[in-house]
Amino acid sequence: MKEPGADTPAPPHDASLLLEVEGLTTEFRTEQGRVAAVDRVSFQLHRGETLGLVGESGSGKSVTNLSILRLVPDPPGRVVAGRVGYRGKDLRTAAEEEVRVLRGRNISMIFQDPLTSLNPVLRISTQVQEALQLHHGLGGRQARAKAVEMLRLVGIPDAERRADDYPHQFSGGMRQRVMIAMALSCNPEILIADEPTTALDVTIQAQILELIKGLSARSATAVILITHDLGVVAGMCDRVCVMYAGRIVESAGVDELFSDPLHPYTRGLLDSIPRVDRAGGGRLHSIPGSPPSLIDMPDACPFHPRCPSAMDICRRAYPPETSRRAAGSDRARTVSCWLHAEVRGGPTQREPA
Amino acid sequence: MASGRFSRNSIAMTGAAIVALYLAVIVVAFFWVPFDPLAMDAAHALQPPSLASGHVFGTDEFGRDILSRIMRGCGVSLAISVAATALGALVGTFMGTWAGFRGGRWDHWIMRVADVLFSFPSLLLAIFVMAVLGEKSFNVVFAIGLVYIPQFARVSRGAVLAIRQADYVKAARSSGAGSGFILFRHLLPNILVPLVVQVSLSLSVAILLESALSFLGLGVQPPAPSWGNMLASARKAMVIAPWTAIYPGLAIVLLVLGFNLLGDGLRDVLDPRLRNVR
Numbered sequence: 001m002k003e004p005g006a007d008t009p010a011p012p013h014d015a016s017l018l019l020e021v022e023g024l025t026t027e028f029r030t031e032q033g034r035v036a037a038v039d040r041v042s043f044q045l046h047r048g049e050t051l052g053l054v055g056e057s058g059s060g061k062s063v064t065n066l067s068i069l070r071l072v073p074d075p076p077g078r079v080v081a082g083r084v085g086y087r088g089k090d091l092r093t094a095a096e097e098e099v100r101v102l103r104g105r106n107i108s109m110i111f112q113d114p115l116t117s118l119n120p121v122l123r124i125s126t127q128v129q130e131a132l133q134l135h136h137g138l139g140g141r142q143a144r145a146k147a148v149e150m151l152r153l154v155g156i157p158d159a160e161r162r163a164d165d166y167p168h169q170f171s172g173g174m175r176q177r178v179m180i181a182m183a184l185s186c187n188p189e190i191l192i193a194d195e196p197t198t199a200l201d202v203t204i205q206a207q208i209l210e211l212i213k214g215l216s217a218r219s220a221t222a223v224i225l226i227t228h229d230l231g232v233v234a235g236m237c238d239r240v241c242v243m244y245a246g247r248i249v250e251s252a253g254v255d256e257l258f259s260d261p262l263h264p265y266t267r268g269l270l271d272s273i274p275r276v277d278r279a280g281g282g283r284l285h286s287i288p289g290s291p292p293s294l295i296d297m298p299d300a301c302p303f304h305p306r307c308p309s310a311m312d313i314c315r316r317a318y319p320p321e322t323s324r325r326a327a328g329s330d331r332a333r334t335v336s337c338w339l340h341a342e343v344r345g346g347p348t349q350r351e352p353a
Numbered sequence: 354m355a356s357g358r359f360s361r362n363s364i365a366m367t368g369a370a371i372v373a374l375y376l377a378v379i380v381v382a383f384f385w386v387p388f389d390p391l392a393m394d395a396a397h398a399l400q401p402p403s404l405a406s407g408h409v410f411g412t413d414e415f416g417r418d419i420l421s422r423i424m425r426g427c428g429v430s431l432a433i434s435v436a437a438t439a440l441g442a443l444v445g446t447f448m449g450t451w452a453g454f455r456g457g458r459w460d461h462w463i464m465r466v467a468d469v470l471f472s473f474p475s476l477l478l479a480i481f482v483m484a485v486l487g488e489k490s491f492n493v494v495f496a497i498g499l500v501y502i503p504q505f506a507r508v509s510r511g512a513v514l515a516i517r518q519a520d521y522v523k524a525a526r527s528s529g530a531g532s533g534f535i536l537f538r539h540l541l542p543n544i545l546v547p548l549v550v551q552v553s554l555s556l557s558v559a560i561l562l563e564s565a566l567s568f569l570g571l572g573v574q575p576p577a578p579s580w581g582n583m584l585a586s587a588r589k590a591m592v593i594a595p596w597t598a599i600y601p602g603l604a605i606v607l608l609v610l611g612f613n614l615l616g617d618g619l620r621d622v623l624d625p626r627l628r629n630v631r
Contacts, residue, residue: 071526073518075457104528111527116520121542130538131528182528 018222019045019068019107019190024082024092026060026067029075035294037063037077039246045190050216050223052233052254054269055243056291061226064243065192067092069107070099104131108183110212112195114175118167124151124178125163131186150181154211173204180211187219194226209236230273234258239331242266245292245302252333262335264307301338313338358622365618371611379428388418390425390578399594411596413586419597422578423604429490429579430608433572434559436494441501442552449506450544453513454536464510467503475500479562483571493572497562501555508551512544546623550616557612564605580605 026038038060045051053061066072067079068091084091086107091099108131111117118127128147132138138146144163151159154177167175176196183191193212197205213236216223225236233240233254241251242263250263261267268287289306301307304314322340323332359365387407394416402411410419445467452463470478482496516522517540525535566572567581575582580601587597 069527071523100529100531102529103526104530109524109527111520111524113520117524119519119521119525119539119543121545122538130525130530134529134534179524182524 016046017044018047018086020083020085021045021064021068022083022085024064024067024079024084026063026072026077026079028077030295033295036246036297037294038067039297040082041243041246041248042082043241043248043251045222045224047189048217048220048222049238050213050225050236052237052240053224053226053243054228054230054233054240056228058291058294059243060246061228061243062194065109065194065224065226068192069103069109070096071103101135104183104188105135105186106188107190107192108186108188109192109194110176110179110183110196113199114172114179115199117179118170118175120167123164123166124170127167128163128178128182128185131182135186146185147181150185151178153184153215154178154181155207156181172200173208176200176204176208177211180208180215184215184219184221188221190222190224191216192224192226195228196225197229197232198227205232212236230269242269245297246294247302247336248334249303249337250333250335252335253331256333262333262340263303263337264309264339265303268306268308301336309339311338359618362618362622364614365622368611368614368616368618371607372615375427375431375608375611378424379431382421382424382428386418386421386424388421390417390421391576393417399590399597401594402596410600411594413583413597414590414594419583419600422583423580423601426573426578426580426583426601427604427608429573429577430560430563430581430605433490433493433497433563434556437497437559437563438501438552438555440494440498441555442505442548444498445502445505446509446548448502449509449511450513450536450540452506453510454517454532454540456517460510463506467506470499470503471507475558476562476565479566480569480571483566488571488574490573493563493566496566497559500562501559504555505548505551508547509544512547513540516540516543546620549623550620553612553616553619557609557616560605560609560612 021044022042024038024041025036028035028037041060041064043051053064055061063072063077067082068084070079070091072079079092082092086102089098091102118124125144125147128150129138129143132143132146148159148163151163156162156174156177162170167178170178176199180196191212196212197208200208209232212223212225215221223236225232227233237254239251240254240257241248242257242265243249244265250257250261250266252262257266258270261270265287268285271285272287274284287306292302292305299318300316301310301314301319304310307314319336319338320341321334321336322342323334325332387409394412396416397406397408397412398414398416400406400408400412400416402409408418408420410423412418413422448463448467452460473481478500479496482499483492486492486495522535522539525539530538563572563579564581564584567579568585570582570585572581573579575586583601584598587594587601591598
């Protein structure tokens with residue numbers, strides 16, 4: 001299913017490891033001070049898996065992914081530290097041109113708002129052809145044929161004719177399908193979907209998610225799904241990273257996370273899902289308080305003011321990352337919380353930095 | 354579609370008709386004019402307009418046919434106006450889009466240069482350039498073009514600033530597009546509307562500037578006819594022979610009006626924000 005141009009030299013240590021993010025830190029310089037929107041984020045993405053990135057608005061989910069592709073606007077933003085390992089290269093320090101050719105061909109993105117992500121003055125076919133044109137030098141008839149094929153694949157009815165329409169002639173759901181067609185036109189290894197269904201109504205949401213799921217499975221594309229909807233995570237993802245205040249506070253397989261959330265924040269998120277089957281039909285649960293300002297964060301657990309089980313130490317130091325391996329699982333789950341730190345009082349575990 | 358709205362817009366259509374009339378005159382004058390526009394005829398100097406003599410618009414102080422001179426001058430004036438606008442539009446748009454797109458230091462320096470050019474009154478700047486470069490038709494193009502560069506730079510920079518953070522620009526980046534590709538594929542088509550309007554209005558001002566320079570003796574040099582130098586030579590005889598000034602003046606007024614109407618009409622037709630305003 002891969003294009004012949006997309007050769008895949010096997011990474012030396014783990015053949016299924018596709019993307020390895022280590023200690024990624026992105027700062028924004030503002031008038032009030034430096035804001036670490038993404039703070040020492042590490043995760044791994046394996047071939048064909050779907051990774052969920054969950055968290056509240058402003059927790060750094062989107063910036064993390066923009067940082068991977070070096071798309072953070074600079075100024076004011078800057079990726080100040082970390083490593084983005086992909087195909088034996090560090091995308092953070094690689095030459096701009098090296099990263100540019102990967103965008104859209106090997107790693108592509110779908111954005112949140114399909115209404116504004118298409119250029120209003122260009123025909124749909126022109127926009128779907130774009131990546132093909134940029135990366136494979138396809139032009140004219142060939143590119144158009146491929147574009148129409150992609151449109152058909154994402155379920156645009158009468159694709160041949162509608163390819164010549166302009167974006168305003170498409171509905172929101174249809175436009176998101178077009179975005180997916182654009183993103184998948186070069187058979188990328190990684191698809192980053194940044195809240196792909198937030199702007200769509202619920203019935204369309206399910207269709208779009210099914211489409212992403214089906215197409216990524218078909219071409220063995222790994223997906224990073226950014227969302228704040230845990231229902232979507234449960235249905236789509238293999239693994240989940242929970243982000244809070246720019247850091248990953250817990251990462252686990254999706255089943256482990258839902259059956260046994262370790263971090264109080266994760267627990268709070270899960271408790272916040274409205275349940276119709278819950279007896280009593282009481283008030284909806286929410287996590288009290290609001291996320292902290294990210295300006296000049298103190299060395300403490302950023303969740304402690306809202307945490308029901310906050311301890312003294314939570315106010316004094318950021319918890320170390322504890323990793324444990326559940327029985328029957330080949331990959332470790334990690335959590336950054338003093339409740340689960342193996343040695344309390346001193347961070348002896350591997351620092352996430 | 355836009356073409357339908359254009360033909361229903363009476364302002365735009367009037368402007369287009371006037372401009373089309375001048376274009377027709379240029380084509381005709383290329384093959385035929387009633388009299389040789391350069392041939393002097395002292396016996397028939399300062400003749401009033403009359404159908405009988407064949408001098409429909411009369412003759413000037415050298416006995417040259419005014420209609421013929423207006424017809425020949427038309428091509429000269431329009432050619433200079435179009436070339437100057439093209440020069441200003443190309444250079445100014447490039448500078449403006451680049452400044453708006455790259456931002457930062459580029460934006461700062463490009464726009465400061467534009468501000469300096471802007472701070473001169475346009476006629477004064479044009480006179481200054483002509484004085485430095487010498488009185489040649491090509492230099493008129495350059496002088497007027499230079500006046501236009503900051504105007505186009507501002508218009509295009511403003512338009513680019515409004516859309517450079519658009520999601521579709523981010524989306525294009527994320528699919529591997531470089532700066533040049535984004536500029537030409539995504540930004541330029543989106544700022545075309547204000548530019549087209551600006552071009553049309555600039556054409557009319559260029560006619561005026563060219564006439565003014567020629568009037569001052571800095572533009573098209575006699576005996577070659579241009580509306581501006583016709584007016585200049587008419588100044589002496591104007592009191593006894595008003596037709597020597599009236600007809601070239603009318604030629605200027607009507608063409609400027611045509612371009613202005615076309616520009617206003619195009620803005621109404623092309624700008625979606627004004628679409629339903631009546």
